[in-house]
Structure formats: C-alpha cells, structure tokens
Amino acid sequence: MAERFDAIVVGAGPAGSAAALALAREKFSVLLVERGRAVGAKNMFGGRVYAWPLFELLPEWEKDCPIERFVTKESLVFLSGEASLSIQFDRPRASTDRASSFTALRPRFDEWLAKKAEAAGAMLITGIKVDDLLMEGGRARGVVAGPDKIPADLVVIAEGAMGPLARKAGLLPDMKPESVAVGVKETVELPAATIQERFNIGEKEGAAVVYAGDASMGLRGGGFLYTNKASLSLGLVVSSEDLARKKVEVQAVMERFRLHPSVQRLIKGGKVSEYSAHLVPELGLGMKARYVGDGVLLAGDAAGFLINNGYTFRGVDLAIASGIAAARAAVDARARGDYSAAGLASYARHLRALNVLTDLETFRATGGYLKNERLFALYPKLLLGITEKVYTVDGSGKERISEIVLDEMKGKAPLLKMLKDLLDGARSM
Amino acid sequence: MTGIHHNPLEGKSHFRGVWVFLEGRKGALRDVSIQLIGEGRRIADRGGVPLTGVLPGHDVEALARHAIGYGLDRVIVVDHPLLEIYRSRPFTKVMATLITRHKPEIVLYGASKNGRDLGGRLHAVLETGLAADCVKFDIDEEGNLDMIRPSFGGKSLAHILCKQHRPQMASARRNVFLAPPHDPTRHGEVVRETVDLSEADLDAKLLEFKEFVREGGVRPDEAEVVVSGGYGLGDPKYFGMLQDLADLLGGAVAASRKAVDSGWIPKEFQVGQTGMTVRPKVYFAIGISGAVQHLAGMQESDKIVAINLDPKAAIFEIADYGIVGDLFQVVPEFIRQLKELKAGRGPLIAPLATIA
Amino acid sequence: MPAGGPFRILVCIKQVPKAQELQVDPKTQTLKRVGVPSEINPPDANALEFALRIKDRMPAEIIVLSMGPTSFDESLERSIGMGADRAVLLTDRILGGSDTVPTAHALSETIKKIGGYDLILCGEETTDASTGHVGPGIAGHLDIPQITYISEIDIVDGKVHARRTAEDGSEWWEAAMPCLVTVNFGCNKPRAPTLSGKIRVKRGGVIVHWSCADVGIDPNKVGLKNSPTIVAKVDTVHLPPRARKLFHGEPPEAVAGLLKALVEDGVIRP
Numbered sequence A: 001m002a003e004r005f006d007a008i009v010v011g012a013g014p015a016g017s018a019a020a021l022a023l024a025r026e027k028f029s030v031l032l033v034e035r036g037r038a039v040g041a042k043n044m045f046g047g048r049v050y051a052w053p054l055f056e057l058l059p060e061w062e063k064d065c066p067i068e069r070f071v072t073k074e075s076l077v078f079l080s081g082e083a084s085l086s087i088q089f090d091r092p093r094a095s096t097d098r099a100s101s102f103t104a105l106r107p108r109f110d111e112w113l114a115k116k117a118e119a120a121g122a123m124l125i126t127g128i129k130v131d132d133l134l135m136e137g138g139r140a141r142g143v144v145a146g147p148d149k150i151p152a153d154l155v156v157i158a159e160g161a162m163g164p165l166a167r168k169a170g171l172l173p174d175m176k177p178e179s180v181a182v183g184v185k186e187t188v189e190l191p192a193a194t195i196q197e198r199f200n201i202g203e204k205e206g207a208a209v210v211y212a213g214d215a216s217m218g219l220r221g222g223g224f225l226y227t228n229k230a231s232l233s234l235g236l237v238v239s240s241e242d243l244a245r246k247k248v249e250v251q252a253v254m255e256r257f258r259l260h261p262s263v264q265r266l267i268k269g270g271k272v273s274e275y276s277a278h279l280v281p282e283l284g285l286g287m288k289a290r291y292v293g294d295g296v297l298l299a300g301d302a303a304g305f306l307i308n309n310g311y312t313f314r315g316v317d318l319a320i321a322s323g324i325a326a327a328r329a330a331v332d333a334r335a336r337g338d339y340s341a342a343g344l345a346s347y348a349r350h351l352r353a354l355n356v357l358t359d360l361e362t363f364r365a366t367g368g369y370l371k372n373e374r375l376f377a378l379y380p381k382l383l384l385g386i387t388e389k390v391y392t393v394d395g396s397g398k399e400r401i402s403e404i405v406l407d408e409m410k411g412k413a414p415l416l417k418m419l420k421d422l423l424d425g426a427r428s429m
Numbered sequence B: 001m002t003g004i005h006h007n008p009l010e011g012k013s014h015f016r017g018v019w020v021f022l023e024g025r026k027g028a029l030r031d032v033s034i035q036l037i038g039e040g041r042r043i044a045d046r047g048g049v050p051l052t053g054v055l056p057g058h059d060v061e062a063l064a065r066h067a068i069g070y071g072l073d074r075v076i077v078v079d080h081p082l083l084e085i086y087r088s089r090p091f092t093k094v095m096a097t098l099i100t101r102h103k104p105e106i107v108l109y110g111a112s113k114n115g116r117d118l119g120g121r122l123h124a125v126l127e128t129g130l131a132a133d134c135v136k137f138d139i140d141e142e143g144n145l146d147m148i149r150p151s152f153g154g155k156s157l158a159h160i161l162c163k164q165h166r167p168q169m170a171s172a173r174r175n176v177f178l179a180p181p182h183d184p185t186r187h188g189e190v191v192r193e194t195v196d197l198s199e200a201d202l203d204a205k206l207l208e209f210k211e212f213v214r215e216g217g218v219r220p221d222e223a224e225v226v227v228s229g230g231y232g233l234g235d236p237k238y239f240g241m242l243q244d245l246a247d248l249l250g251g252a253v254a255a256s257r258k259a260v261d262s263g264w265i266p267k268e269f270q271v272g273q274t275g276m277t278v279r280p281k282v283y284f285a286i287g288i289s290g291a292v293q294h295l296a297g298m299q300e301s302d303k304i305v306a307i308n309l310d311p312k313a314a315i316f317e318i319a320d321y322g323i324v325g326d327l328f329q330v331v332p333e334f335i336r337q338l339k340e341l342k343a344g345r346g347p348l349i350a351p352l353a354t355i356a
Numbered sequence C: 001m002p003a004g005g006p007f008r009i010l011v012c013i014k015q016v017p018k019a020q021e022l023q024v025d026p027k028t029q030t031l032k033r034v035g036v037p038s039e040i041n042p043p044d045a046n047a048l049e050f051a052l053r054i055k056d057r058m059p060a061e062i063i064v065l066s067m068g069p070t071s072f073d074e075s076l077e078r079s080i081g082m083g084a085d086r087a088v089l090l091t092d093r094i095l096g097g098s099d100t101v102p103t104a105h106a107l108s109e110t111i112k113k114i115g116g117y118d119l120i121l122c123g124e125e126t127t128d129a130s131t132g133h134v135g136p137g138i139a140g141h142l143d144i145p146q147i148t149y150i151s152e153i154d155i156v157d158g159k160v161h162a163r164r165t166a167e168d169g170s171e172w173w174e175a176a177m178p179c180l181v182t183v184n185f186g187c188n189k190p191r192a193p194t195l196s197g198k199i200r201v202k203r204g205g206v207i208v209h210w211s212c213a214d215v216g217i218d219p220n221k222v223g224l225k226n227s228p229t230i231v232a233k234v235d236t237v238h239l240p241p242r243a244r245k246l247f248h249g250e251p252p253e254a255v256a257g258l259l260k261a262l263v264e265d266g267v268i269r270p
C-alpha cells in the first residue's frame, strides 16, 4: 500500500505542530514527523511564550494549555562585577489578552500543541528522522526517511534552527558563525512558595528577567531567567562567533553567570535538574533564508523567524504564526492546483498579515546592533559605575550626577561614538 | 501424546522414585549429568526411594554401567541408532514413553542446551511442571520437591513447587552441585527398554557439526583468577592483552556474551546466565558493563575488580575494587606493575592449598 | 508449504521490563520494577529480525504473536513498525498467572487458529521468566520439528537450515516445514522501525486482540489455577556487601592502589 499525503510537516516543534494543525483543519491529509522519541522531549527554550498567535490558532487555548505562570513582572538587570542595576516593570493581569505571555516547559507545551494537531486529524509519527527531501525535477515531492520515500504535494520544513533539510533544499545559505548564537539553559527546581517569595509574585504570576553586561562575560548576548511553577529557567544566549574568537566555552560563561550574587540570590538552594544547549538563529531576516521553494515552505526557526533584540526573545510565537501562515499559503496553492514556489507565493503576504515579517523587518537592524560589542561589555559597566557612584555616600564629598557621568566615561569610549551606538540601538529596538 | 496427570491428585501416589536424565557425549557423561546424580541421590535418600538414570543413546551399555558408579540404583537404557546423537523428537518420545510407563515422581535434567530443548518440549507434551535452571533442591513439608532457581539474573531466588502434577521436573545448572566420587564397585541394575522409533521420528537432520576447539590452559570455571573482557575491548585482538594479564596471575581468560556474540572469542568462554558460572578468588571485569545476565555468572567471586570508562556502569555496584578509566591505559599499566612485582620471584597468586 | 497461501512466518514475542533497567536497590535488595520501561524481549527482537531478513529475500507474510495484557500493544506496534505485516495479541484475564505449560498451550492453540504457517520463530528465552521452555513447548503441542538456540537461518529448497550453538560446537540442522526455531540473543541487529511501518500502525487494523473464547481455548487449561508450577516464595539474594572502592588518579597511581589492596587482601602475594 503506497502512502501519500497532501502535506508532510517535518518537526513537531511549535512551528510544525501549528502548521499541521492549521493544515488538518483545512482538510489536508497531513503527516507530522518528529524525530524525538516523544514530542518535545529534547527541545529546549528559555521558557516564555507570547500568547497572541494562539488566539488565532486555538481560540480556547487557555483551557488546557500547560501554562506555568503568566508573566506579570518584567525586569532588565545590568550586571557588573558584584553589582547589579535593575529596571522593573509590573503589570498584574486579571485576564489574558493578546498581549499576555506565559512561561512554559517545552516538553509539555510541545506535546500539547502536537496533540492538538493530532486531534485535528494530522497523523503524528515520532521517533523518525526525515533524512532528506524527495526531490524530482528540482522540486520537493515528499520526504525520505530511512528506506522510505513518502510523497506529498507540500513539505513544510519546521526542523528548527540550522536544520540541514532547509539547506539541502537550497533555501538556506551555509551557516556562518555570525548567523548563530548558542543558547544554554538549566532548570533549577525550587518550591513554588520559595519562588513566589523571592520574586514577590502571586501563585499564578510569574517573573521574567533579562540580564545584560557581565552575564555573558562581555561577549555579545545576554542572560534570562523565567519562573515556572516550581522551577526556574536560567540561561544565556551568546554569540558563537565571540565564543570561538575568545576561546571560551559556553559552559564557563554560564557558570560565571549563575555565580553572580544577584543571580545566586534567586536560585540559591535549587536543584539543577536539566541542562541543555541549542543553536539560535541570530540574524532574523539577515540570515537571508528563502522561505518558499517548489513544493516546500520553511517555518519557524528553520526560516530564521526569531527576534532577539536584547530585551525580548521571541521564537515560539513567530514559529506558531508562521505555521499558520504556511497553512494559509497551502490553501491558496491548493485552490490554484500549483504547489510550486509561484503557487505558494502568498506565504509572504500571510506572514505579513500576522506581523511576522513586519516585526522581523522592524528588527532587521538588530543583527547589526547586536554586532556592537560595546553594548554588551562597556556600557553596562559604565552604567553600573555611574549608579554605584550616585548611591555611594562615604563622606568623601558628593559630585553632581553629570560630573560623575563624564568622569566615568573618560577614556572609555569617545562620546560621539557612544551617542551613535545609543541612537542605533534605540532605532533598532 | 496426552498428559498423564488428568485426574491430578488421585493418581499422585502412583508416582515414585527419582530419575536423572543422563546426557551422553562421545562415550562419556556430561559433567552436569554426573553432578545431578549426586544431587539426585540426596533427594532419593530423603524420600527413601530408588534413584534411576535414564540413558537414551546408541551403544551406551558400558556407559550405563559406568554411570552406576556415581551413585545410581539402576539405569534405564534405550538403545537405538536413531538416538546416536541428541535429537528433539526421538528423545522426547523416549522420555515421554518411559515416564508414562514407569511414573517417576521426580525427573531431573541438566540445564544444558539439549536438556532445555528436551525438557521444554517434554513438559508441554506431558502437561506437567518444569522448573528451569535450578541451583538448589529441597523437600517441603508436604513432600513436594522445592525447586529453587535464580530469577532476574540471580537477583533473587524463587522457590517453585509443582503440587498437583506429576512428575515434578526440573533442570539444574551446571557446576552448582558437586560431582560425586566414582565407585567402580557399586552395584546397580541396567534395564534395557524399547521405545518404538522409526525414520518418521527423524524430523531434523544434522548436516554439520563443528566442534569448538579449546586451546590448552586453565578453564575459567576452574581458575583462581579470571580475567574477563567485554564489548569495551572493541576488537578481538585485545584478548591477547587480557591473556598476558591472566598468564601473569596464573589465571584464565573469559568474556561477556556481547564479546562472544561479536565473534571475538568462542562461546565456551562466556560467563553469565547463559554461559558458565565462575567463582574465582579474583574476577577482573574489563570493559564489561555488568548486565544482570552477566552478573548471574560471576557475582559469587571472592573479589571483583572492575575496569570501565563509565563511572555509572552497573559493574561498579558489585565490585570490591574499581578503576574508572580507559582499559587500554589501565591494563598495560597493571601488567607493567605486576611484572615489576613478580621480577625474580614465584607466582603472584598463592596456590589454593596455602590459603587459610 | 501449505498449498496456495503465502510463505507465512509467525514470530512469538513477549514484552518485558528493559533489561538494563532491572537493578536491585542496594539498600532493600529488592528489584526496582516501578516505572521501568518495557521492550521487546531482546532475543525475540532478534527472531523478528530473522523473519524480516527472510522477507527481504522472498515473498513472505510475517505475523507477530503475543500473549499478555494490552500494554503489550506497544511492542506489537514496534514490530509492525519494523516491518511485520500484522500482529495478534491473545489477551484475556483468565490467562493471568499462566506458567510455561498453559502459555505454550494457549500460544499453540492461537497458532492453529491463525493456521497456514511455515515457520515459527521464538526467542531463546525471556529476560523475565528465562526458562526457554515456551518455544519447545509450542513445537511439542503442534508436533512439529524444533531447532533451538540458532544463530543463523536460511530457507534452502523449501527446508529450514539453521545453525545451532551448543556448548561444545556449532551444529547445522535441516528440518522440513512447518518448523519452530528459537533464536539466540544478539545474533543479529534488529532494525529500527520505519516511517512507513509506523504509518501502518497509525492507519490501524494491523493488530487484533483475541480472547480465549475467540480462539477456543479451554479455560480449564490456562491461568494460574491450571499452571502446574507455582512460585511458593521468593528470597532476595543477599550477596555479601562489596567494598565498591574506586582508585582514582592517573593509571600508574590508580593501578598501584589496586595492587596494594589486592596484596593486603592476601590475594596477590607480597
């Protein structure tokens, strides 16, 4: 019995499951293939999901979505030496709306979404790695997995960052060090009550903390900390180019980060239950992926749909949104009976309608912005130096703030350059 | 063939005596058969019943007489050209016929490949109980045979009873019971019996037999020191290194099943549940992970030394001494230091007699 | 070979707790079994692989057969994923507690009901019961030839050729079909399930569940009550505690430590 499907989705991460779900709803016969033995088992991420695309995909999502905590407290923390400076923003929420975000654990969240796709009629197969696209006359006509060739009109590649399939399909340029960052994360188990007390949050409330400065030993990148129900997700995303150039292991950076007093205070007494590392496509659209090919679409990280601008980290929401857009493009292609790149061209329009491309374009400059090392090494230090002086009363006479600022900056960076950096930064944010 | 227990309890008292299936090979008895005669004697004496050996074969009368010397009261011989070598169907037919004819209360088999092959087929045909791989026997208060066998690779011992069916059958592991001394003057009866056998019973044909050639040297199950290699060796040639170590210590080389299955070393060197049981003074487990089935064959060694790269390997849990490290560094270093120690003096391991 | 039908291979598999996970709690000396994941009894996986290899070479139908609770479906699904055509699970509460006699009886009755078989493959033994009696027991009930402990198998001129490993040598046997063989653990590398195999599982209809009534098995011949043997009790083996001493450092240092300890213990003469 020869198997064939209307659409095959590779990878049951957020992008793949969303695509499979949306496609199945549109009455496509869908095969969703995940190489992990269980969906989400090996996947990792920081831990925060911006909810908005779920309203599109699953209006009732909140009912059974494995939410750890709603983020009600945002902090930005600059680290330097032993000191830290934080900016905090509280927004208690009575109910969810499109601007809400929550923390989640990947294995459970991914499994939940994949089950939804299955419930909608997609066939979910785990424990199988798709080895290749089935290519015929230069276009994708299905997938190859082990001894099997399974044909389909459309293949949605949602294999995550730096996947080989997208590159094999000729849609992704070769990986360059500057186009990826390395993400590491550990899960620190703590009793829920301790978390609520330490972060000063309620039972369902959660905190999200972003770290800059010494978090990454001056390498480009930053740290994050999210509160789950009874654990913390603590991690870093750092430029792999810098790691290579400075010959530092990402583990060493992580070790240093977790030992910082301001981090230590929050994770103290916790048990590290999990440690993982993963690549992050760092350049967004700068990666120059073509996300439409003949018989194939890229979604999620595979297409580089990720925004990391220093204070927000958005991958999952864009992955889900791109999955939805992929299904919409497939509907158009089906109507035309044409799954070539031309037939699938409406993908860009649908991405734009969901603000995936628009947001990415807005942040297009971020890649360049993140290229500026001063922002991660020098300025946080400066900021902290200034702050420290402002708050230091030791009887040696108090300077005026402007004098302190000028004093601290002296010889560290030319004033004009600094102004330009800040303006660039502001523009890209 | 139908079962003979059909009205279980009613017929139970008709069953009497202890039988041992005697497995012959090349005109001799297998060691496990001899060991079983000793254990069978003990069980028969407790019940005050005769001990019978059953020897199907061809031209085995002399062997039957010889077998009596180990402590049998009589031997039933079924002599037939079709029984020249062990074959499942004719042997099952012979045993089933004899058991139905004579109704022994207990029948014991050696847990060799042939013993299990025979017992497994026979017990289904007779519809009676068969406990595999026993290491100990006892009689319970109701007079049933308490058949004690390792379960889960020797992690526990299960007491198996067969209360309502007769005969009670069990296979016994090799080398757990001591071989009784041979008394050539012992008197016993050799009974010749016939069982109808025809070419139709020859449903399988032996095309070829390739005997494993055992090289000289100490056998692992008789050695004081066993140097055992596993899959971690990565290549058969490194058994040479283990042999060097064994030679220095006057010991023998053995292996895990995975090393055997990889074709690195013959099957007869395999230690474990489906291989041999060893109890040396020192057992070196080198590149062996310590699967339950392996432990089953060596966990009673006096001292266990494990060398393994993986600190989490199960073997370390039952080791007296362990080195977490690369065997390719550790073993040569061990050999070097032993050579240094040995320089200019006698054996490194004291002969057994001198051990207190 | 039965007239007309395809070459039909039956593989008897049992689902067992994963062997590596079977560990004794060092404190309580009891077997840790809770939450232990299951697998196809390893030699049975080797048996299935042999069946698949035969099917790779010639047209054949592979039916996997198991007796046990419905949780065994996991292993049957895996078998289909690997390439078996279909599976039968004999599942019935009255089978609970069966020893090898009723198990061999029930499996052979099920085999008769499936019918048309040419070759039956079993594993040499299970990792949980480890008797190796069920395979020969089935052959006895069906009154067909058996070749146990095989490491190689071939079909030559409508006959089975198999290499059996005995204690003292390796034997090549030939038997007419239908015939039952039991397969050694580790004699081949079982293949991984494939995408198309897994799709077949998802499509459904490849695994059937039969009760004793479906097969026509006499309830008075199976289950705990009708098993000749009972496990009267289980003693945990209290192995002498081991020192579990590790010697650290570079090889010369670690080895020197080991040697010293062996000398102190009187194992190696000083």
Ligand SMILES: Cc1cc2nc3c(=O)[nH]c(=O)nc-3n(C[C@H](O)[C@H](O)[C@H](O)COP(=O)(O)OP(=O)(O)OC[C@H]3O[C@@H](n4cnc5c(N)ncnc54)[C@H](O)[C@@H]3O)c2cc1C
Pocket: A010, A011, A012, A013, A014, A015, A016, A033, A034, A035, A036, A040, A043, A044, A045, A046, A047, A048, A049, A050, A128, A129, A130, A131, A158, A159, A160, A161, A163, A165, A182, A183, A184, A185, A235, A236, A237, A278, A279, A280, A299, A300, A301, A302, A305, A306, A313, A314, A315, A316, A317, A319
């Ligand atoms: C350290 C770190 C922190 C992050 N923090 C956040 C955060 O807080 N919030 C946020 O929104 N985003 C965050 N992200 C980004 C986010 O994880 C990704 O953007 C998101 O997971 C992308 O989803 P995806 O479905 O495209 O890919 P993935 O989640 O990577 O899923 C791809 C799936 O495809 C499977 N697969 C791959 N190849 C094959 C194949 N050949 N055959 C079959 N299956 C295959 C994989 O097993 C995987 O399940 C973070 C990332 C990292 C590394």
Ligand SMILES: Cc1cc2nc3c(=O)[nH]c(=O)nc-3n(C[C@H](O)[C@H](O)[C@H](O)COP(=O)(O)OP(=O)(O)OC[C@H]3O[C@@H](n4cnc5c(N)ncnc54)[C@H](O)[C@@H]3O)c2cc1C
Pocket: B229, B230, B231, B232, B233, B255, B256, B257, B258, B259, B270, B271, B272, B273, B274, B275, B276, B286, B287, B288, B289, B290, B291, B292, B293, B294, B297, B307, B308, B309, B310, B313, B325, B326, B327, B328, C019, C042, C043, C125, C126, C127, C185
């Ligand atoms: C029915 C049945 C019966 C069985 N009967 C037996 C039996 O009688 N006997 C038996 O042994 N097994 C038996 N087994 C098999 C058993 O389950 C294991 O598969 C087997 O014992 C594993 O062999 P191993 O330890 O050599 O290999 P592995 O489990 O592969 O272990 C190799 C070890 O070598 C270590 N290693 C690798 N490289 C190095 C290095 N350079 N330096 C140091 N260490 C290194 C690894 O860390 C690993 O721990 C049976 C299995 C079944 C199912």
Ligand SMILES: Nc1ncnc2c1ncn2[C@@H]1O[C@H](COP(=O)(O)O)[C@@H](O)[C@H]1O
Pocket: C012, C013, C014, C041, C043, C044, C065, C066, C067, C068, C100, C103, C107, C121, C122, C123, C124, C125, C126, C127, C129, C130, C131, C132, C133, C134, C135
């Ligand atoms: N419940 C069962 N269902 C199917 N096959 C079984 C079952 N029990 C045992 N077998 C088969 O019989 C072989 C020997 O099992 P055992 O006698 O339990 O060691 C196994 O390797 C299987 O092939």
